[in-house]
Amino acid sequence: QVQLVQSGAEVKKPGASVKVSCKASGYIFTSYGISWVRQAPGQGLEWIGWISAYDGSTNYAQKLQGRVTLTTDTSTSTAYMDLRSLRSDDTAVYYCAREGGSHQDYWGQGTLVTVSS
């Protein structure tokens, strides 16, 4: 069965960086992309970007462009999201999801990133 397992919760200070991992299993990793989505406390879903696990091509939401980098390691079927220059409004649960071409069909359990001084 398809599973996406994310790394644990993080607490960071403003200005720091965070790297969240997402390990995939149950399917051929390079046949799908991975999207990243975040949800601030009590708020809605916000699309961050996606990466092709086949060739590493990426697309990012304009709002986060320049601060976020998505990568994959095909040898371990793991995707990574790196977010820099953290601010308090980056506090959110970050989700990875398998990219089905026009939708996100399987989701990770989420990783809470807290930005606080």
Next chain:
Amino acid sequence: QSALTQPRSVSGSPGQSVTISCTGTSSDVGGYNYVSWYQQHPGKAPKLMIFDVTERPSGVPDRFSGSKSGNTASLTISGLQAEDEGDYYCCSFADSYTYVFGTGTKVTVL
């Protein structure tokens, strides 16, 4: 990219039908037949309920259906059940190979 517009909340009694609207622009909802809907329960990850406007993933009850007209997509839940209570988000593929989510709708079963 602005979030797609959804009603803040809808409610219905068990067995009734409710419809959630999702309004965007010609750069997202109106421009592509790639609207999806997600159900989210508190503290849980979203779950895909509808994709490509009308398609249901395996395992999703046929009580859930989707449609689209112009820049507005809709999700209808027929025969509302207690377990349908939760938050629902639409999502559309958009220009420049991006996605945009809706503002979210809380469904309450009375």
